[in-house]
Amino acid sequence: MGRAEERRARQRGGRRAAPPTRSSGTESSEAEPTVIGGRAAARRAAQGKSKGKAGKDGRSFIRRLFTWKKIVGTFFAFCLLGMGAFVALYMMIKVPEAGNGDATLQSNVYKYSDGSLLTRDGQKNREIVDLSKVPKPVQHTFVAAENKTFYQDNGVDLRGTARGIFNTLSGKGAQGGSTITQQYVKNYYLTQNQTVSRKLKELVISLKLDRTKSKDYILAGYINTSYYGRGAYGIQAAAQAYYHVDAQKLDVQQGAYLAALLQAPNQYDWAIATPTGKKLVQARWNYVLDNMVEKGWLDKTKREAMTFPTPKAPKAAPGMGGQTGYLVDAANNQLAKRLVTQGTADNINDALNMVKAGGWTITLNIDKKKQTALEQAAKSQLTSKLDPKKRSVDAEVQAGAASVNPKTGAVVAMYGGQDYYKHYRNNATRTDYQPASTFKPVILAAALDEAAQTQSGQAIGANTIYDGTSKRQVVDSNGNKVGFAPENEDDRSYGPITVQTAMNQSVNSVFAQMGVDVGMSKVLKVASQLGMDTANLRAVPAQTLGTMGASPLQMAGVYATLDNHGKQVTPSIIKSVENSRHSVTLPNPIGNQVISPEAADTVTSVLTGVVDDGTAKISVQQNANRDGRKVAGKTGTSDENRSAWFSGFTPDLVTSVGLFGESKSGAQVSMYHAGGLPRVNGGTFPAQIWAAYTFGVSATGLKFDLNTTQGAAVQPTWTPSPTSSPSRTPSQTPTTKRPTQTPTQTPTQTPTQTPTQTPTQTPTQTPTQTPTQTPTQTPTQTPTQTPTKPTDPLNPNGQ
Structure with missing residues (x-):
């Protein structure tokens, strides 16, 4: 085979053939298999190319579509388009000749609930x-x-x-x-x-x-x-x-x-x-x-x-004297929060800017008659009795109150302090003081709503017996001490008592143990559902003493939810809002069922005992202007007498009153001897303010429609004798009354007829009855005779 033929053979075989040997005469015969093998290889190569052609074509298409040149070109095209759009915007948008409407402040108009003018802040x-x-x-x-x-x-x-x-x-x-x-x-x-x-x-x-x-x-x-x-x-x-x-x-x-x-x-x-x-x-x-x-x-x-330059005390804006400034600030803050919630503003500062810019017509839920009555009650029952010249502590007493309609959630009256010019901070909305024993109803509500049991397996209710010994060590479900032994007011021990009596007398040791029995995490959960801010609170037994911060407005919401049979009430000071530039939708203050109606109604029933036979008896139950009104409530006094409370309600009105000891520098201080009293308890000035206001504006003839068979509103307050068996006594007294009563018909009748009579008929049945009676008979003669005697004629048990 010549060289040309060899070259053609190699080309047909798809590969270079081995060179033939020239040393023998078999050259032609040995070359032929090479050619044949080359042809087979060529066929195989052709088949391989045909199979891979489709895949290579696909990849080639993508490569042709997304080449570096096209990617870079597209990028620059978008850049040019963006630059062109920006140039167009730059040419179209001009610097306005004058500032916007918000830049020159307009007046805000604030109205009472009836549409009459409250104030303008046009300055x-x-x-x-x-x-x-x-x-x-x-x-x-x-x-x-x-x-x-x-x-x-x-x-x-x-x-x-x-x-x-x-x-x-x-x-x-x-x-x-x-x-x-x-x-x-x-x-x-x-x-x-x-x-x-x-x-x-x-x-x-x-x-x-x-x-x-x-x-x-x-x-x-x-x-x-x-x-x-x-x-x-x-x-x-x-x-x-x-x-x-x-x-x-x-x-x-x-x-x-x-x-x-x-x-x-x-x-x-x-x-x-x-x-x-x-x-x-x-x-x-x-x-x-x-x-x-x-x-x-x-x-x-x-x-x-350099040292931090502490700012001076604020001065109120013109036209905001008395309670007006407090009402306006409360409305502005609620509106600002709503603007953030609905997405009109991104944060509270921008929202406040929108509100302060003016142009708003804000109608408040404030009832002019009730607002005036609350102011007069605070003056007649507190400020007129304070004399800073005689007692320096009198200058350090601050009062705050909020009154809410439990059916609508409307804040119908608010007391922020003696004068907005004199005290800039709103005492009705401040949350830096402890609510103290006004938190105890929340613990009971959690026990009832969670169907909690005592350590011995008894369901917790109004007649459950607890040990009321002062400084009693709280124990967990395993009987281990948890390191908390709260002292009762005046270190008074009660022995075995019912939950009803413990609420009446505000016994710390009972509710500390109850909180652990329920589980403090569950207690705080219910507190949050009722309207308290518990986000940053630790679930520890000390919280049972009400050591967290709360405002009168928040506590009014908690008690309004109880009054509203467990449907959440979020107090609202705003009734309606109008603005030409911003649309505002207001949420319904009445929310979902957060605790069962039975739990809420039982707590309400128990709280009637606090008024009729407990720490609020003298200031509220015996008030000459009560006129048969049904009342439930709870007193509270914090550690070192830095705050004192009364939160209470009738079927149609809920009001929380708080007194706070505050120095000129803003520090919390004690209120001992303020107003000439040895101690400012919840049953003194707070309850007196509450009664003077409530009994002047709330309706008469209304009853609590309660779905419960427990509590003082259903049966007279009863306390077991010291030798009573904890497992049997809770069922003894109720069986004499329940078969003949209908919960929704008679719960409010019995206490008004019998609570003050029964103890005098059976004085040997209760170890704590005689002390609670003595103050009403001889308040100034017997306070120091025994540890169970009252230390304060207006509040026998110091709560």
Whole structure:
């Protein structure tokens, strides 16, 4: 075979054939198999190519479709489109000639529930000052707090704006990152609404403003339009509100505090801040000053010598004297929270800005007659009896009260303090004092709703017997001591008593054990369902003494839920809201069934005993103006006599009254000897205020419609003798009454007929009856004869 033929053979075989040997004459015969083998290989190669062609074609199509050139080209095309769109927006959006409606404050109109005018807050608490009148170091505090690169940037933070737009589109809400220029544009030209269109407008206007206006112009606009809390808009109003000086007299420390306020005016206001809020604002204050050192605006040595400038007591805005300011603030805060909840505002600060901007007509649930009656009751039963010149402690007594319609949830009256001008903080809504023994009904409600049992396996009810020994060690289900042994008031021991008597006399040792029997986590769960804030509370036995914080408004909601047969009542001070720019929907204050009707009604039945035969007997049950009204309630006195309470209700009205010991510096102090009393208990001033108010405005002839066979409203209060058997006595007394009674017909009849009679007929049956009677007969003669005698003529048992 010649070379040409060999080459053709190799080509036909698809591979190079082995070269033939030339040493023998068999060259032709040995080459032929090579050619044949090459042809077979060629066929196999052709088949392989045909099989892989389809896959290669698919991959090739994708590669042809997504080439690097096309990807890069598409990217640049989108960039060009984006740039074109932005250029178009830049050309279309102009800097407004004047500020928006919110920038120039309008009046808010507040009305009573009947539509009559309560007040207007049309006084614009803002005075524009020239930047030259603000010390340069104070100017720097705002830059250090909000935008360290303010003097170098072009007015926008593209990364922060892009993040804000993304969060808005994804529903994550707002985030920080805006420059001072952007914040000024939002405050003055635009709105607080978090929308993509608003953010794009903010971006464009900020760029244009930065190109056409000086940095001083923008900074002046920012500090003059921002909201600082306390109704103050602008740095001049803020300087007066917090330090009682003009803006030109502010020092660096004070300026740093005002700059720190802008992040959260309501939370960081020193006068009303929680301990956490105070820590946060101090941290923010340090952050501002440290940034000034970093930027070279403040000497490090001077910085280290600076101390936090505690703001002065707030001064109320004009026209807000008496109770008006408290009512307006409560309404504004509720409206702001609602704006956040429904998504109109992203946070409480933006919401308060919307409210403070004006243009709102807010009708309150406040009933003019009841509001006047509550104010008069506080004056006649408390403030007229306090004499700071005679007793210095009298100047440290603060009162707060909230009154709620249990059927509608309407807050019909509120008492925030003696005068909004004299005491800025609303005592009706403050949550920094302990509710004390007014928490005991919550424990019983949890026991009944959870069908809890005692350690011996008995269902807990009104007639369950507990050991009322003072300082008795609380034990768990295994009989182990839990390290808690609460002392009863005046260290008084009661021995074996029923839950009903323990509630009447507010026996700490009984309810401490009951809380452990129920399970403290379950107790706190029910407390939350009833309207208390228990989110950060530890489920420990000490909570049974009411050691958490609560406000009169919250406790009124708790007792209103009991009065409403276990359907949750969330007190609402707002009846309706109108605004031309914002739509507000108000939720129904009456919620779901949170505890069973039987549990709620049993607690109500038991609480009638506190009034008829317990710690509120003298001030409420024996009040000449009661006129047969059915009443349930509970007294409370906290440790060291720092707070005293009475929360009570008739079928149509729930009111919680609290007294708080507060020094001029805002610290909690004891109220011993206030008003000339040895101790201010719940059965004294709080119960007296409650009775004077309630018996003047609540309806007569109404009865509690109770679905229960337990409690003082169903049967007379009964206490076992010391030798009674805990397992048998609970069923002894009820069997004589229940067969002949219908729970919904007679529960309110029996106590008004017999509670004060039965004890006098059978004095040998109860070890605690004689002491509770003696004070009504000879209150000033026998208080120190025995440990079971009263120490206070108005409140025998100190609760």
